[in-house]
Amino acid sequence: MIQVRDLKKNFGPKVAVNGVTFTVERGEVLGFLGPNGAGKSTTMRMVTGFIPPTEGSITVGGHDMVENPIPAKRLIGYLPENAPSYADMTVAGFLDFCAEMRGLTGDGRKRAVGRVVEMCFLEGVLHQSVETLSKGYRHRTCFAQSIIHDPDVLILDEPTDGLDPNQKHEVRTLIRRMGEKKAIIFSTHILEEVDAVCSRAIIIDRGSIVASGTPRDLKMRSEQAGAVTLRLVDGNGSEIAAKVRQVAGVDRVSIVSERPLAVRAFPRANAGSDDLARALGELAFKERWPLQGLQVEEGRLDEVFRRITLSDTKKEASQP
Amino acid sequence: MNNILTITKRELRGYFSSPVAFVFIVIFLLLSGFFTFMVAGLFQRGEASLQAFFTWHPWLYLFLVPAVGMRMWSEERRLGTIELLLTMPITPWQAIVGKFLASWAVVALALVLTFPVVLTVNYLGSPDNGVILGGYIGSLFMAGAYLAVTAMTSAMTRNQVVSFIVAVVLSLFLILAGFPPVTNMLVSWANPWLVDGIASFSVMTHFESIQKGVLDSRDILYFLSVIGFCLFTTSIIIRTHRAG
Ligand SMILES: Nc1ncnc2c1ncn2[C@@H]1O[C@H](COP(=O)(O)OP(=O)(O)O)[C@@H](O)[C@H]1O
Numbered sequence: 168m169i170q171v172r173d174l175k176k177n178f179g180p181k182v183a184v185n186g187v188t189f190t191v192e193r194g195e196v197l198g199f200l201g202p203n204g205a206g207k208s209t210t211m212r213m214v215t216g217f218i219p220p221t222e223g224s225i226t227v228g229g230h231d232m233v234e235n236p237i238p239a240k241r242l243i244g245y246l247p248e249n250a251p252s253y254a255d256m257t258v259a260g261f262l263d264f265c266a267e268m269r270g271l272t273g274d275g276r277k278r279a280v281g282r283v284v285e286m287c288f289l290e291g292v293l294h295q296s297v298e299t300l301s302k303g304y305r306h307r308t309c310f311a312q313s314i315i316h317d318p319d320v321l322i323l324d325e326p327t328d329g330l331d332p333n334q335k336h337e338v339r340t341l342i343r344r345m346g347e348k349k350a351i352i353f354s355t356h357i358l359e360e361v362d363a364v365c366s367r368a369i370i371i372d373r374g375s376i377v378a379s380g381t382p383r384d385l386k387m388r389s390e391q392a393g394a395v396t397l398r399l400v401d402g403n404g405s406e407i408a409a410k411v412r413q414v415a416g417v418d419r420v421s422i423v424s425e426r427p428l429a430v431r432a433f434p435r436a437n438a439g440s441d442d443l444a445r446a447l448g449e450l451a452f453k454e455r456w457p458l459q460g461l462q463v464e465e466g467r468l469d470e471v472f473r474r475i476t477l478s479d480t481k482k483e484a485s486q487p
Numbered sequence: 488m489n490n491i492l493t494i495t496k497r498e499l500r501g502y503f504s505s506p507v508a509f510v511f512i513v514i515f516l517l518l519s520g521f522f523t524f525m526v527a528g529l530f531q532r533g534e535a536s537l538q539a540f541f542t543w544h545p546w547l548y549l550f551l552v553p554a555v556g557m558r559m560w561s562e563e564r565r566l567g568t569i570e571l572l573l574t575m576p577i578t579p580w581q582a583i584v585g586k587f588l589a590s591w592a593v594v595a596l597a598l599v600l601t602f603p604v605v606l607t608v609n610y611l612g613s614p615d616n617g618v619i620l621g622g623y624i625g626s627l628f629m630a631g632a633y634l635a636v637t638a639m640t641s642a643m644t645r646n647q648v649v650s651f652i653v654a655v656v657l658s659l660f661l662i663l664a665g666f667p668p669v670t671n672m673l674v675s676w677a678n679p680w681l682v683d684g685i686a687s688f689s690v691m692t693h694f695e696s697i698q699k700g701v702l703d704s705r706d707i708l709y710f711l712s713v714i715g716f717c718l719f720t721t722s723i724i725i726r727t728h729r730a731g
């Protein structure tokens with residue numbers, strides 16, 4: 168549905184986006200991760216046709232966004248950053264206007280407005296003017312606007328920004344559900360969201376893609392991915408660590424915490440985590456350690472994220 | 488076309504859900520009444536025409552029309568809704584025209600509401616109503632030109648006040664270039680044909696003949712080209728702003 172190739176954007180001398188390439192198919196939810204100022208919003212603005220790219224190409228549903236924007240835009244629903252809406256309109260008036268702009272008329276329009284009002288829980292504020300709404304409602308109003316024409320492509324710039332935990336949860340569920348039939352891109356800097364919603368994620372830093380893959384793939388890049396953590400009710404940390412170190416396939420061992428005791432064993436490059444876990448279980452049984460838990464670490468997204476993006480920040484800081 | 492109308496409707500609702508349109512219409516009616524009857528002395532003139540009424544329009548519009556149009560694009564930029572509007576399946580040109588037409592309709596409504604003046608002169612004497620109609624048409628087109636200037640200035644900034652001030656200054660220039668006291672002064676040190684040339688860019692020159700009852704297509708063409716030029720510039724400003 169969405170094809171983006173070598174996308175570049177310069178603002179004067181500043182390079183905001185520098186050679187971004189990706190595709191999103193129907194049924195996929197692509198997460199954009201990245202620190203502030205990485206170029207997420209700028210990329211989305213180009214994909215939605217709000218700003219023209221300096222270089223590169225964007226096609227949506229086979230239509231080139233630069234050459235042939237109208238049919239491309241017709242396929243897209245867009246929630247811009249900060250969820251703007253016309254302050255002087257009522258929620259109903261605003262949604263009606265957006266539906267009309269999307270070419271919906273008569274009964275179809277009424278049904279479309281009714282549907283998104285229900286999906287976004289807006290019944291209570293339908294006749295309230297947008298400027299009197301709380302931030303959460305304003306956000307949902309703009310979100311409702313983006314799905315009013317049931318678009319094939321949905322582009323959401325920080326869709327859960329400024330929502331309370333319950334609303335965040337609702338929006339994530341909604342995105343995941345819609346992701347089954349649509350091609351969705353959404354940006355966030357909340358990492359748990361990527362796990363909860365995305366089928367694939369891209370980490371962007373300073374205008375370039377620095378990592379991409381399924382959330383699982385990304386987590387595998389974490390240092391602790393594949394390590395096995397042993398949790399005991401109590402015991403002597405250094406003694407146990409020494410015994411663990413003897414197990415075949417263990418590369419090194421670290422003590423995560425003393426009380427309750429948690430010891431983490433990192434496998435050698437050629438050793439499997441599952442074998443290691445079994446060996447550690449047997450060891451604990453043989454030694455009669457008061458075992459509380461044994462866990463193969465998936466790896467942590469925040470660690471990957473920090474490592475990839477922080478190293479770049481440091482590089483930049485150390486440059487003259 | 489449908490898209491233009493949708494935008495026009497929304498803008499009109501915006502105008503009437505805030506005090507902007509009402510304040511504009513009321514002040515326009517009060518001031519035009521005041522100038523026509525008190526300052527120009529419509530009754531004392533003893534002539535059955537609306538010249539006393541139309542003479543003031545270039546000056547009334549100078550402040551009132553930018554006040555109507557100043558929010559046209561600057562508000563859109565301040566709220567960030569421009570990002571919604573321009574990612575809808577419409578062309579920027581449709582948005583520009585739709586917004587312009589809405590603000591023009593507000594001015595047109597204000598003009599229509601001055602109908603008691605027409606009734607008054609018809610009651611007092613027998614004016615040439617064709618000339619009066621011509622005056623109204625000319626006045627409407629002049630307001631359109633001011634509005635297009637304001638559309639242009641409002642696209643430049645997210646600050647309504649700045650857009651208002653710049654619009655007033657530009658409109659003042661459009662007036663003064665053909666305002667007799669100014670042109671008379673210019674003639675003393677510049678080529679007369681140069682002064683005429685400059686004056687031909689002025690709304691005064693073109694409104695003058697219209698309110699005398701000569702509805703020349705060239706004058707209308709002048710106003711239309713000012714409108715066209717300014718709206719075209721608006722589209723360029725919006726595009727440049729987006730391109731960063
Ligand atoms: N209109 C603009 N003019 C100049 N610089 C801009 C503009 N928009 C964004 N930038 C710059 O481009 C970079 C990327 O911004 P953005 O895409 O908003 O990042 P993100 O959404 O990932 O936080 C930032 O450094 C920002 O300052």
Ligand SMILES: [Mg+2]
Pocket residue numbers: 204207208209248324
């Ligand atoms: Mg952003």
